[in-house]
Amino acid sequence: MNSLKDRLGKDQYEKLARLGNEKLFEFVGKYVELCNPARIFVATDDPADRERIRNEAIEAGEETPLSTPGHTIHFENYLDQGRDKEHTGILVPKGTELEPMIETRDREAAYKEIHEILKNIMQGGKLYVLFFCLGPANSEFSIPCVQITDSPYVAHSEFLLYRPGYEEFKRQGKNARFFRFVHSQGAVTETKVSKNLDQRRIYIDIEDNTVYSTNTQYGGNTIGLKKLAMRLAIRRGEKEGWLTEHMLVMGIHGPKGRVTYFTGAYPSMCGKTSTAMLDGETIVGDDIAYLRTKDGKVRAVNVEKGMFGIIQGVNSKDDPMQWKALHLPNEIIFSNILVVQTPDGKKGVHWIGKDGAVPPKGYNHSGDWEVGKKDAKGKEITCSHPNARFTISLSSFDNLDKTLDDPNGVEVGAMVYGGRDSDTCVPVEEAFDWQHGIALKGAALESETTAATLGKEGVREFNPMSNLDFLSIPIGRYVGANFDFGKKLTRAPKIFSVNYFLKHEGKFLNEKTDKKVWFKWMELRVHGDAGAIETPTGRIPKYEDLKRLFKDVLAREYRKEDYVKQFTLRIPENLAKLDRVKTIYETKVKSTPKDMLRLLQEQKDRLLKAKEKYGDYVSPDVLAGVAASLP
Numbered sequence: 001m002n003s004l005k006d007r008l009g010k011d012q013y014e015k016l017a018r019l020g021n022e023k024l025f026e027f028v029g030k031y032v033e034l035c036n037p038a039r040i041f042v043a044t045d046d047p048a049d050r051e052r053i054r055n056e057a058i059e060a061g062e063e064t065p066l067s068t069p070g071h072t073i074h075f076e077n078y079l080d081q082g083r084d085k086e087h088t089g090i091l092v093p094k095g096t097e098l099e100p101m102i103e104t105r106d107r108e109a110a111y112k113e114i115h116e117i118l119k120n121i122m123q124g125g126k127l128y129v130l131f132f133c134l135g136p137a138n139s140e141f142s143i144p145c146v147q148i149t150d151s152p153y154v155a156h157s158e159f160l161l162y163r164p165g166y167e168e169f170k171r172q173g174k175n176a177r178f179f180r181f182v183h184s185q186g187a188v189t190e191t192k193v194s195k196n197l198d199q200r201r202i203y204i205d206i207e208d209n210t211v212y213s214t215n216t217q218y219g220g221n222t223i224g225l226k227k228l229a230m231r232l233a234i235r236r237g238e239k240e241g242w243l244t245e246h247m248l249v250m251g252i253h254g255p256k257g258r259v260t261y262f263t264g265a266y267p268s269m270c271g272k273t274s275t276a277m278l279d280g281e282t283i284v285g286d287d288i289a290y291l292r293t294k295d296g297k298v299r300a301v302n303v304e305k306g307m308f309g310i311i312q313g314v315n316s317k318d319d320p321m322q323w324k325a326l327h328l329p330n331e332i333i334f335s336n337i338l339v340v341q342t343p344d345g346k347k348g349v350h351w352i353g354k355d356g357a358v359p360p361k362g363y364n365h366s367g368d369w370e371v372g373k374k375d376a377k378g379k380e381i382t383c384s385h386p387n388a389r390f391t392i393s394l395s396s397f398d399n400l401d402k403t404l405d406d407p408n409g410v411e412v413g414a415m416v417y418g419g420r421d422s423d424t425c426v427p428v429e430e431a432f433d434w435q436h437g438i439a440l441k442g443a444a445l446e447s448e449t450t451a452a453t454l455g456k457e458g459v460r461e462f463n464p465m466s467n468l469d470f471l472s473i474p475i476g477r478y479v480g481a482n483f484d485f486g487k488k489l490t491r492a493p494k495i496f497s498v499n500y501f502l503k504h505e506g507k508f509l510n511e512k513t514d515k516k517v518w519f520k521w522m523e524l525r526v527h528g529d530a531g532a533i534e535t536p537t538g539r540i541p542k543y544e545d546l547k548r549l550f551k552d553v554l555a556r557e558y559r560k561e562d563y564v565k566q567f568t569l570r571i572p573e574n575l576a577k578l579d580r581v582k583t584i585y586e587t588k589v590k591s592t593p594k595d596m597l598r599l600l601q602e603q604k605d606r607l608l609k610a611k612e613k614y615g616d617y618v619s620p621d622v623l624a625g626v627a628a629s630l631p
């Protein structure tokens, strides 16, 4: 056994030693020994280290430069294109179960298994030791993290997505309470994608604040600070009275230069990033937020500083801000899109839903590709994977909000919950108060599954606060923590729901850009500058207000008949949803807060009463009382 000093060499060792943290040494020493790499690089906050790692990702063939300077393409195994829920588990001591809906593994057995997988996994290869910080540095939100990985692609992604952490480790010194991540892509194929997918594991040790990820490259499984850290942070927050949410943070620009900050929780692939990137507004973050209470108000930070965005459907009309950034020589890693050799010898790219026609051939995550190509199961392979992504720093965007690195975060004026729901909830609706919002908008959220996780798409699933995949505490306790958080507030944010996916006779009722209007309306509501119609499920906009906003914001006529279709209260669907959700909270969730069940029941009672009075489908005009005599 070599000492860590021998293995690292003097220069690398000293970089670690300068942090003066005994536990950090122990951790790095243990996994260096186990993974047994031939070479080790310890990175600091020096931009030269980041540049070096980017170059090494290219040299290693994990990324390939495209013709636009700064752009590279990365591929993952055809079967490694989303979060692997089945092989992701929270480690718990023998005989304990968090909740049937949260995947767990026996801690002891899992350690045995993962240590076996990790043994000599980096033999002959290179290991990187990296330091990042979750949340802005030098703040009560900051959590320093150390990442070990053998993938320069993962390391490079983290440099784009997270704030540097070497100096933060120094600042926090020997008492730093840090999160640890060990990743190995394992053996790779000729095209440099993980080969041993049967040994793909993502194990989260909540006791030791350590996450292990093996034989996978997809970001959601490998980038420690993203969804892996979320599980650790949710637990820490519960103990300390703050929240970790699957939320965007953005500034909505209201009248007279007023900026109101919103957070928004949406399941993966349900419009979170495109909302955070609405043109005319400013982005703080698009995926993960920490929320704390201060002086009776909620303050939020973006945990990250970059975007791991879905590229499917990004086009010049609907997503002008992304479109622009993706076409400039910014530092960007594209993953799993189509690369096309242009006649002038350039490497261009295409993806599902990009402007222009799909090129007839090129290469993508399936290898050489042409239109009509089928996979082993006979399924047509699209030009890019539906969950294909781009990784970019937020500093590349013109609409970046100036508060991104404010150690105090932003004051939250409103929180929004949105799901993929084709038949139940209206496009936008305000909750009656904090508790009602947490229970009926957040904790009762359902959404149809998407390509962001491996498995079947389009299946309606319960997804409280869009956070189910990342919960490391029982659901009942998590909902309770949200209720309790509200008790500390004297100025609670307003809570809203949005639904961009409502259909009528199989057709979407809204255009993608309509969300701009919903956000302007919500902003007015936060300040009492617009009225609303009370319904059994919340408060909805008045037609006149939307008509004016559609004209002002989108220069579009908003027809009354569209309003009526979109905002008709669908009582049978709402009742069915309440029954599904109630059954889950009564039978599957342990220790559901009593308030949760009471609030579900109260909503059901209101709906039944309305049904008796008005029938199954109730026009907003009827609810407003202006047409109460209509059938």
Ligand code: SPV
Pocket (backbone or CB within 6 Å): 082, 083, 219, 220, 221, 226, 227, 267, 268, 269, 287, 308, 452
């Ligand atoms: C999501 O799926 O919610 C993402 C991407 O933000 S992932 O990193 O896979 O979680």
Ligand code: MN
Pocket (backbone or CB within 6 Å): 246, 268, 287
């Ligand atoms: Mn996400």
